[in-house]
Amino acid sequence: MKRIAVVGGGISGVTAAWQLARERAAGRAVEWVLYEAGARLGGTVETERRSGFVMECGPDSWVTEKPWARELAAELGLEDEVVASNDAIRRTYLLWGGRLVALPGAMRMMVPVDLEAIADSPLFSEDARRAYMQEPERAAELKATALPEGRDESVASFVRRHFGDEVTRTVAAPLLAGVFGGDVETLSVRAVMEPFVRLEQQYGSLILALRERATKVKGPKKSVFTTLKSGLGTFVEAMQREIPPQMVRLREPVEAIARIGGRWQLKSSRGAEEFDAVFVATPAHVTRRLLEPLDAEAAELVKLEASSAVVAALAFDAERARGMEIPEGFGYLVPPQTAGEDSLLACTFVNQKFGHRAPEGGVLLRAFFGNRAAGTLMAASDEEVISRAREQMALALGELPQPTHALVRRWPFSLPQYAVGHLDRMRALEERVARLPGLRLLGNAYYGVGLPGLMHEARKAAEEALG
Template sequence: MRVAVIGGGIAGVSAAYELTRSGTEFVLYEASGRLGGIVETVRRDGFVVECGPDSWVTEKPWARELAVELGLEEEVIPSSDFQRRTYIVRGGELVAMPDGMRMMIPTEWEPLLHSPLFSSQALLSYQREPERAEELKASAPESDESVASFVRRHFGDEVTDTVGAPLLAGVFGGDVDQLSVRAVMPAFVKMEREHGSLITALEKNSRGAASASVFTSLKTGLQTLIERMVAVLPTSSIRLREKVQKVEKSGGKWHVFGASREEFDAVFVATPADVTRALLSPIDSAFDELLAMDASSAVVVALAFAPEIAKSLQISRGFGFLVPQNRAAGRASAPSLLACTFVDQKFSHRAPEGGVLLRAFFGGESAPLLANSSDSEVIGLAQQQLSALLGPLPAPSFTLVRRWPRSLPQYAVGHLERMEQLEARVRALPGLQLIGNAYYGVGLPDLIRQGRETARRVMAPSP
């Protein structure tokens, strides 16, 4: 069996790693000059700067399992949850989310009721939600709905706009009016089905639950996961700077056109949805429609302040802030920050002692507006908006800008049904496997699991 893996992001590299473990011959095609895709860490002057993902969700075990397997147990670090606090920007100020919130759902009443974040009307909606359990169960639609519609049914407009939309935009860079609740918040949909009220469901589920940190990362950054996997891949199997132009199927074999045409028994397409669509539509035109997805872009701006410079900074205690975007106003005319992480407070080992590392994001409608701006213009804009919220910022020791155009696919309402149809088309083409962030989760643990399981499944002896 000879396998082509097209795309060397975390999904493709995880699949290649598993193929190596089973001794399967493969070629990993990567268009750029490095492996990892959106996973990229820059280590400089004692700072560890993540250009893409900064952590994984602790609840999902597959990234940690892989790290341990790769001998990285000593590297694993929890988020510093003793100082976990997220701020929402309201009227140009940082207002703390009440303690005990899980996404937009409270698990404690006291902090919520004393929070200046919500009006008395919104607090009333929260208080009434458990009483409306039966009505909420009954009002749940038979089919999928948008995240906005789901949150609105439970907590009303204000909660949707003030915390629901910015929280989801922070993770998916997306629009809550478009995102599918069943695809992006399946656990909450299950809670509604079982309990009606989300507040009651969380109360019951959290009884006796151990409180682990919410996020997990690695001391030297997430790129270490990639580096460790790549270290065991046969170098002769890795083709950097080899963009696959075309894929064909004939005579029971797959033909992959990179620098030359090569023949394979199976092909794992691990490229972003747009590329996968372009590669597969000529084979089956159904892919053209099924893989036509919106994808949001992100621009990451990191500002690093060495200890002697950082002394003058007074950053609030917490993990960072989210900026609600003006959803009613239609297309943004000027780029506005979507979020900022206070990196050195969220994780240890990210800055030298006393140093400060800020990571600001432009996303949603703002990222495309910056497509033609130079890096120094983007940095200037970020500094201006950050200093309006955090106070005057000294000149950073160094800065970094990374642009991730169309990097996060938007799971629109009806996504899971579309995925079923997609799977049926894939099954009709034996040897084809689709992996990556366009299908069943954008987070690293899901992609690692998917890459590895796909390789194991394909290599498993047939019964």
């Protein structure tokens, strides 16, 4: 009987434990313990459902292009739950000079497929428009100077080479802040935008590359985002049902991991236990602490900056929502260069982005605070956070009524920042960890923060541990 410890019950740890349950059901001789410090499983994946509102406390969807979340949904019998984002009204706004201005349509992040849309946009000066128009003409030069294999640079430096400084600040900075809570000047382009790096190598011009790819795509367009009707928490609930409860230890943080006589010994608040293998699926700052006594160099390589996030969801029933004027689209971003200390980074028009999120006529809005604002709000009361969210949203959407329901979640150090050189660090880390037989690192500190990738890695770890 192989014994495995899974440390951390976020989506990574739960998926690993669920895969082990599947393996065991298929006759493999394995048992495990899933240790979770908190009182519930799911980590940042959490859904609250109130009077027909589906309120996501953390992630709200996954990127459709990545197949693994959908595959997992199918295996859990959740096909009927899978829904696409309402891409017919997919539009993102910037809070720009005190009003909401739509980002040009037909853009993939900061790269337009249709240059005409740029010509009409009030977001850009003549210089920025010219930079966009000239990028396709510079294809040969950009290909010759493309980022060489094995080298890295910041997202800002990559975007500047293609479109100049204004586009970097106006479009790239808010997009990456809104997703990663991150700073374009420090984020690694290889770690967070690898597909664009490959397109640059192949085509030089990113605009030409996207245009050519658009002509090759056959059949109906896929939506950009996918989710579950009843919320992503359904993933966790469905997997938890298949994991025998005696193998889950809630409120039991792992305090130390040691290698003793060829086995792994884990110390928790309830004592010590031995295992043949251990999956460490905790946030980077905890993983670092657990690794320190095992391999100080490996621990050093897990030393990443991480942003904190504070989320406030405000739900308005049909009566209160009457008179609210929310523009058509998925939400808006606040460019970091114009954001004040109190600013939210992104606001999602949840009931417009996805169906099944609000009862008929209801409106669900969600504010995402990061960086400095998250720092100060982390210690604020729920009432203060909700009132700050309402004030901030009012700057873009006009006065808002009192919400019918509201929730606040604080996620300290939840979004690791992949700085320039991240992938080299990860290669070095893999080499160190390979010397610790049976130990595996899972979670969002390494090769992506998106749910599909985390699910995929966790399932692979469980399969590989059983040979």
